Amino acid sequence: MTVEKSAELPEIVFPTPREILFRRTVRHKGFLIGAAILVLIVAVALLAPVIAPHDPYWQDLDHRLQNPVWYADGSWDHPLGTDNLGRDYLSRLMYGARISLLIGISAMLISGMIGTSLGVVAGYFGGRTDMVISFLITTRLSMPVVLVALAVVALIGGSLTVIIWVLGFLIWDRFAVVIRSSTQQLRGIDYVSAAKAIGCSTPHILVSEVLPNMLNNLIVVATLEVAHAILLEAALSFLGMGVQPPLPSWGLMISEGKDFMLFTPWIIAIPGVVLSLLVLAINLMGDGIRDITAPEGRS
Amino acid sequence: MSPILEVRSLSVDIPLSAGMLHAVRDVSFSVRRGETVCLVGESGCGKSLSALAIMDLLPPRARRRAELLKFEDVDLMHIGPRAMADIRGHRMAMIFQEPMTSLNPCYTIGNQLLEALRRHRKVSVVQARDRAVYLLEKVGITAAASRLRQYPHQLSGGLRQRVMIAMGLMCDPLLLIADEPTTALDVTIQAQILAQLAALQKEFNMGLILITHDLGVVARVADRVAVMYCGEVFETGDVTEIFEQPLHPYTQGLMECIPIPGKTRPGEHLGAIPGIVPTPIGQLHGCTFRNRCAYAHDRCRQSDIEMVAVSPGRGYRCLLDLEQRRRRMMEREAS
Amino acid sequence: MIAYTLKRLGLALLVAVTVSFVTFMLLRFSGDPAVALAGPDATPEEIEIVRVTHGLDRPLLVQYVDWGRRALQGDFGISPYFNQPVEKIIGNRLSITMTLGACALSFAIVLAIPMGVLAAIRPNTWIDRTALTVSVIGQAMPSFFFGLILIIVFGVMLRWLPISGSSTWKHFILPAVALGYYATPAIMRLTRSGMLEVLGADYIRTARAKGLRAGKVLFKHALRNAIIPVVSLLAVQFGFMLGGSLVIETIFAINGVGFLGYESISRADLPMVQAIVLLVSMFYVVLTFFSDLLNAYLDPRIRVK
Numbered sequence: 001m002t003v004e005k006s007a008e009l010p011e012i013v014f015p016t017p018r019e020i021l022f023r024r025t026v027r028h029k030g031f032l033i034g035a036a037i038l039v040l041i042v043a044v045a046l047l048a049p050v051i052a053p054h055d056p057y058w059q060d061l062d063h064r065l066q067n068p069v070w071y072a073d074g075s076w077d078h079p080l081g082t083d084n085l086g087r088d089y090l091s092r093l094m095y096g097a098r099i100s101l102l103i104g105i106s107a108m109l110i111s112g113m114i115g116t117s118l119g120v121v122a123g124y125f126g127g128r129t130d131m132v133i134s135f136l137i138t139t140r141l142s143m144p145v146v147l148v149a150l151a152v153v154a155l156i157g158g159s160l161t162v163i164i165w166v167l168g169f170l171i172w173d174r175f176a177v178v179i180r181s182s183t184q185q186l187r188g189i190d191y192v193s194a195a196k197a198i199g200c201s202t203p204h205i206l207v208s209e210v211l212p213n214m215l216n217n218l219i220v221v222a223t224l225e226v227a228h229a230i231l232l233e234a235a236l237s238f239l240g241m242g243v244q245p246p247l248p249s250w251g252l253m254i255s256e257g258k259d260f261m262l263f264t265p266w267i268i269a270i271p272g273v274v275l276s277l278l279v280l281a282i283n284l285m286g287d288g289i290r291d292i293t294a295p296e297g298r299s
Numbered sequence: 300m301s302p303i304l305e306v307r308s309l310s311v312d313i314p315l316s317a318g319m320l321h322a323v324r325d326v327s328f329s330v331r332r333g334e335t336v337c338l339v340g341e342s343g344c345g346k347s348l349s350a351l352a353i354m355d356l357l358p359p360r361a362r363r364r365a366e367l368l369k370f371e372d373v374d375l376m377h378i379g380p381r382a383m384a385d386i387r388g389h390r391m392a393m394i395f396q397e398p399m400t401s402l403n404p405c406y407t408i409g410n411q412l413l414e415a416l417r418r419h420r421k422v423s424v425v426q427a428r429d430r431a432v433y434l435l436e437k438v439g440i441t442a443a444a445s446r447l448r449q450y451p452h453q454l455s456g457g458l459r460q461r462v463m464i465a466m467g468l469m470c471d472p473l474l475l476i477a478d479e480p481t482t483a484l485d486v487t488i489q490a491q492i493l494a495q496l497a498a499l500q501k502e503f504n505m506g507l508i509l510i511t512h513d514l515g516v517v518a519r520v521a522d523r524v525a526v527m528y529c530g531e532v533f534e535t536g537d538v539t540e541i542f543e544q545p546l547h548p549y550t551q552g553l554m555e556c557i558p559i560p561g562k563t564r565p566g567e568h569l570g571a572i573p574g575i576v577p578t579p580i581g582q583l584h585g586c587t588f589r590n591r592c593a594y595a596h597d598r599c600r601q602s603d604i605e606m607v608a609v610s611p612g613r614g615y616r617c618l619l620d621l622e623q624r625r626r627r628m629m630e631r632e633a634s
Numbered sequence: 635m636i637a638y639t640l641k642r643l644g645l646a647l648l649v650a651v652t653v654s655f656v657t658f659m660l661l662r663f664s665g666d667p668a669v670a671l672a673g674p675d676a677t678p679e680e681i682e683i684v685r686v687t688h689g690l691d692r693p694l695l696v697q698y699v700d701w702g703r704r705a706l707q708g709d710f711g712i713s714p715y716f717n718q719p720v721e722k723i724i725g726n727r728l729s730i731t732m733t734l735g736a737c738a739l740s741f742a743i744v745l746a747i748p749m750g751v752l753a754a755i756r757p758n759t760w761i762d763r764t765a766l767t768v769s770v771i772g773q774a775m776p777s778f779f780f781g782l783i784l785i786i787v788f789g790v791m792l793r794w795l796p797i798s799g800s801s802t803w804k805h806f807i808l809p810a811v812a813l814g815y816y817a818t819p820a821i822m823r824l825t826r827s828g829m830l831e832v833l834g835a836d837y838i839r840t841a842r843a844k845g846l847r848a849g850k851v852l853f854k855h856a857l858r859n860a861i862i863p864v865v866s867l868l869a870v871q872f873g874f875m876l877g878g879s880l881v882i883e884t885i886f887a888i889n890g891v892g893f894l895g896y897e898s899i900s901r902a903d904l905p906m907v908q909a910i911v912l913l914v915s916m917f918y919v920v921l922t923f924f925s926d927l928l929n930a931y932l933d934p935r936i937r938v939k
Binding site for chain 1: 645648649652653656657660661664770771773774775776777778779782783786790873876877878880881884895896899900902907910911914915916918919922
Binding site: 354356381384385386387388389392393395397400401402403404405406415418419450452463466 | 835836839840842843844845846847858933935
């Protein structure tokens, strides 16, 4: 039988990987919302010295516990009111962003280095080394993080640096787990490709498939651990074993405000909502990155 | 004898982001008691979807339409889902292609077999168990009573498929639909299972719809055949008629692709049908086979092709009959 | 089966040793317990006397081994604050924390699993989107903030529930919600994704083909399979709740082990802190073992021969 060429098969144009990623990114509402909020908060944090209306440490003792501007007795001089020592809440909020972001990112970097190193070593060498490191991970997972962090900070003394290092040395577990499995994949490819006769060479598979995959996972975990660190610092500061006064950590602001929260609920609501928004934004972005780079994981 | 199942002009549409997929179009056939009807065609030609449409087991976004879908004098298109659930597994049963994943891994074989019966009939556990053992032995499973306590993962693929068949028969259905029941099994087991099915069908006097892509299977078990392509039925007829005098160019092409004992000479090249199956999305006109057909001409692109009825149960969907095609071939060779 | 249990037991022991060792060293290195014990106004001589009397001048390793030896016999030391055996104090408070944890877990289950199932049955509808939104917001709010909000709304403004103490069952409601909601998103998402995967499985199609009614297909067949990883997650989450109860107990003035831990840290009651950390980690190890057993029980495919 002879072939009559079909007249309807159109020219198939495949989009490039970059185009695919871009298209997915702009369509992903969660990622965009998260990114927008995060950009806003980061901008405020960076510009705080310039745009904050007052010095966050200056105590205006004549205007203590002033209501925010949407109350009858509020004023635009202190748009979000003042705390029990008369400090402008809006300014403290802005400077607080710097603290949260600084601690979040620093702790993530430290824990990332620890966890990634452990994960790579465990995944690459396997065998007994893997057993030992997996045991370390299990041990770390079984320890109550808040309790241990509290204890250490309480004994050493709370400060920004101490918090960062303590958190950094405590929250590396997810990094280790994820990087370990990615590295194991990498190792597996070595043996597999030796046996298979594929068109692609091993380095090509590594570079085009495994390494990008590892990088994607790493970015997702890093994002989520920033949020994790921020929440932990807030909890520690709330309990009084974190950032010390008069620094405007949001957790500390909630703790200082809780004695007055029954009179003006805003005093805890404002830092609490902003804290939640920051964590929400980071989580949305982390989930978004995961969806965008590997949508097969989604339902 | 009147048919137990009558399908007339069945269609299934699935909305996709690229457009509406007309997966099944104008499919008609009927099944009588004790008769085996084979739906044969390539992968993706819509034969499984047709069966799922009859059972009302289509995926949620799919829509079915039919001029007539009658089973045992019940209009299946217009009964509610509860009434359909009463018929399913009871008067009409279906078994599927992948025995490895078709059984729930968390429950014993016995649990799942008994469930099939006790859903539809008021029988005691003991009675149900007896029936299950009886059927397991009928499908060729030894030590049937102890098998009831086993879990699916403890059985091989062939055994699981036999269990599926037994499960389909628990309520003594009038019609059994088997969707490629042997495709996922070893070749040696395939023949056994098919023989089992045929024997059971004769014994219980069921109607059997066997869906397959393997013409060898069709030759073995079919009484009547419907050849499907790209969602449509291209030809229907008795199995001997289809094999000895195929009326549609596609069926002819298929016959040339397989070795037929007695006809194909040793060392002879088998045929092939060049080209690929189109995807029936969006507006369709004309014959979907024309890009691969040796006899295609302009009219094949324009009109919707109807089934030409040669005799009851025998028809083909082509604008040209055998005589016209022969003339075209001669014209072609001349030019 | 026996070999497996023994292996897990050995692992648990190893974890216990490691955790207690790390905690011991951390606490000793972070500060001088003699200073903490002697009090803020103590003179250097008084601190030295305290150091010697408590054996804090010996090499660290010796101190640890001594502690470990006694711990194996059930003696976790005397709390310098209560002047009573540590294990007795903890024992009194343990049931409260366990009750709180159980209530919190129940709350999370009752909220998350039905939401997950519903979201899976109707994917990409408003139900699904609401569930996902609620879960995403839930993971962003710090638990202490949520606890405070609950206190303001339900305790003070509406006056429906008590906000401190642990005398009646009502006292556990708000803390349980505050503790449990954080686990809800993870449970809901796992239930949802598990159900979505299972609902597309072949054996569900078989169940429908048998004519089983929708409810039976959903619960007997689908959920039964989808719930297996969720059960494991629940066990682990319970462990996290026991460890994380500290903040909630402190806010709601619940006299449990978490609150005890917080106070002990403030008071530099090191034997107590040491014991509580060990206790929580042991619970976690036991719970993960338990969850593996549950897994094997629920999934016939992975049962050890």
